[in-house]
Amino acid sequence: MAELPVLITREEVMRLLRYTDLIPKLESALALFSKRSGAELVQPLRTIVPLQKHNGFLGLMPAYIAHEDILAAKMVSFYQRDPDSVLPAHQATVLLFDPERGNVKAVMDGTAITEMRTAAVSAISTKLLKPCRQEVLCILGSGLQAVSHYQVFTQMFSFTQVRVWSRRRERAEQFARAVAGPVTMCSSVKEAVEGADVIVTVTMAKEPVLQGEWVKPGAHVAAVGACRPDWRELDDVLMRDAVVYVDSREGASTESGDIILSGASVFAEIGEVINGTKPALCEKTTVFKSLGMGIQDAVAAKLVFEQWKSQL
Numbered sequence: 001m002a003e004l005p006v007l008i009t010r011e012e013v014m015r016l017l018r019y020t021d022l023i024p025k026l027e028s029a030l031a032l033f034s035k036r037s038g039a040e041l042v043q044p045l046r047t048i049v050p051l052q053k054h055n056g057f058l059g060l061m062p063a064y065i066a067h068e069d070i071l072a073a074k075m076v077s078f079y080q081r082d083p084d085s086v087l088p089a090h091q092a093t094v095l096l097f098d099p100e101r102g103n104v105k106a107v108m109d110g111t112a113i114t115e116m117r118t119a120a121v122s123a124i125s126t127k128l129l130k131p132c133r134q135e136v137l138c139i140l141g142s143g144l145q146a147v148s149h150y151q152v153f154t155q156m157f158s159f160t161q162v163r164v165w166s167r168r169r170e171r172a173e174q175f176a177r178a179v180a181g182p183v184t185m186c187s188s189v190k191e192a193v194e195g196a197d198v199i200v201t202v203t204m205a206k207e208p209v210l211q212g213e214w215v216k217p218g219a220h221v222a223a224v225g226a227c228r229p230d231w232r233e234l235d236d237v238l239m240r241d242a243v244v245y246v247d248s249r250e251g252a253s254t255e256s257g258d259i260i261l262s263g264a265s266v267f268a269e270i271g272e273v274i275n276g277t278k279p280a281l282c283e284k285t286t287v288f289k290s291l292g293m294g295i296q297d298a299v300a301a302k303l304v305f306e307q308w309k310s311q312l
């Protein structure tokens with residue numbers, strides 16, 4: 001009989017997972033993914049179960065990476081909540097398997113993993129597509145992803161100003177308290193974005209919040225929200241004028257409203273830039289459209305489990 005799986009809580013995941021360990025693992029996984037090396041890495045397109053009655057979705061995200069022998073599956077639910085709701089938009093669990101025997105080794109909180117690995121991938125896109133100046137960071141949205149993006153971006157880069165915009169001022173204030181670092185609160189998207197070198201969009205919007213005419217030429221946009229084919233965060237002007245990078249071409253062409261509805265073409269996957277098979281056009285305005293991948297959760301879950309075992 002296999003041993004019972006261990007249960008790893010959100011607090012433990014946050015204590016055990018470090019960006020310095022996570023970022024190189026994510027870079028290797030993204031690079032391997034873009035080689036499309038068959039049995040080496042298996043990641044089917046995310047299965048989405050719509051919960052129309054509850055205005056939500058359940059996403060199933062399995063992945064296998066052969067050379068690291070990581071088999072994992074994340075289940076993530078996400079909801080369009082009423083603005084006054086105190087419930088989280090996303091909740092996730094990751095199962096980490098023993099690929100040889102097939103049993104589950106660990107059941108762990110996937111919400112913290114999602115927050116950290118998504119922010120880390122946005123930071124990787126910024127490191128690769130580095131805009132000429134990296135002085136002003138702008139974050140649109142003030143939820144959990146906004147916090148994790150603030151944390152990793154201020155760890156990895158030396159911005160002189162971080163601006164935040166949120167639909168509600170009190171949410172921006174909550175965000176400023178949560179990050180324990182300097183933040184400039186802006187009262188409009190335009191004010192937040194103008195002159196910014198890097199813009200992170202982490203909203204639950206279904207219509208564009210960011211307009212291309214406000215974006216400084218040469219800026220980099222890490223676009224994290226709008227993960228449904230009929231949802232938007234970015235307008236057609238930005239999608240048309242920018243060079244568009246994605247995490248996965250298949251994911252982007254199936255799930256990204258910003259890409260599908262604007263008709264924008266995808267220039268490269270971020271893994272292709274890591275592999276050197278596609279260039280980083282740093283002098284251009286760039287958009288990295290992130291949808292999220294099972295392999296990102298898988299490498300993060302393995303790191304968490306290894307750290308957890310090492311403290312026994």
Ligand SMILES: NC(=O)C1=CN([C@@H]2O[C@H](COP(=O)(O)OP(=O)(O)OC[C@H]3O[C@@H](n4cnc5c(N)ncnc54)[C@H](O)[C@@H]3O)[C@@H](O)[C@H]2O)C=CC1
Pocket residue numbers: 078088089090114118141142143144145146166167168171202203204205206207209224225226227290291292293
């Ligand atoms: N690309 C990826 O791998 C992942 C993407 N996401 C996406 O990131 C985004 C943020 O997620 P969380 O921070 O976890 O959510 P959250 O619920 O904690 O924060 C959402 C933020 O969006 C704002 N917002 C909601 N509706 C809006 C609207 N119509 N216009 C402008 N702002 C609006 C809220 O005020 C809040 O600041 C979501 O779109 C989510 O689906 C989340 C996980 C992974």
Ligand SMILES: O=C([O-])C1=[NH+]CCC1
Pocket residue numbers: 059076078090114227291292293
């Ligand atoms: O990768 C992920 O976990 C998600 N992407 C969009 C919603 C959740």
